[in-house]
Amino acid sequence: MTDLGAIKAIDVAASDLAELKQSFDACDSNSDGWILNQEFSALLKSLDQDLSEDECLLAFELTDADGDGSISFEEFMGWWNDIQ
Ligand SMILES: [Ca+2]
Ligand SMILES: [Ca+2]
Numbered sequence: 001m002t003d004l005g006a007i008k009a010i011d012v013a014a015s016d017l018a019e020l021k022q023s024f025d026a027c028d029s030n031s032d033g034w035i036l037n038q039e040f041s042a043l044l045k046s047l048d049q050d051l052s053e054d055e056c057l058l059a060f061e062l063t064d065a066d067g068d069g070s071i072s073f074e075e076f077m078g079w080w081n082d083i084q
Contacts, residue, residue, distance in 0.1 A: 024076050034070035 027043040028035050035043075040063065041056040051059075063071050063079040071079070 020077060020080055024073050034072065035076060036070050040071060
């Protein structure tokens with residue numbers, strides 16, 4: 001017997017993930033697989049044009065969980081879940 005509910009949940013998660021990867025790639029303007037401060041600021045400003053440079057930098061530092069100066073896809077996912 002197949003649990004249709006579980007399959008549906010997996011489908012939704014997978015399509016969310018694909019969508020999220022698209023957002024990540026769109027934000028990663030030089031396509032190096034990492035989102036740097038300038039790239040993240042551009043994304044934030046496209047979402048909210050009133051954000052200041054300081055606010056963008058703060059958001060970047062909060063999102064860059066391991067503090068290596070770039071946002072990985074995993075860190076981006078965490079940020080995305082936070083703003084949902
Ligand atoms: Ca990049
Ligand atoms: Ca990082």
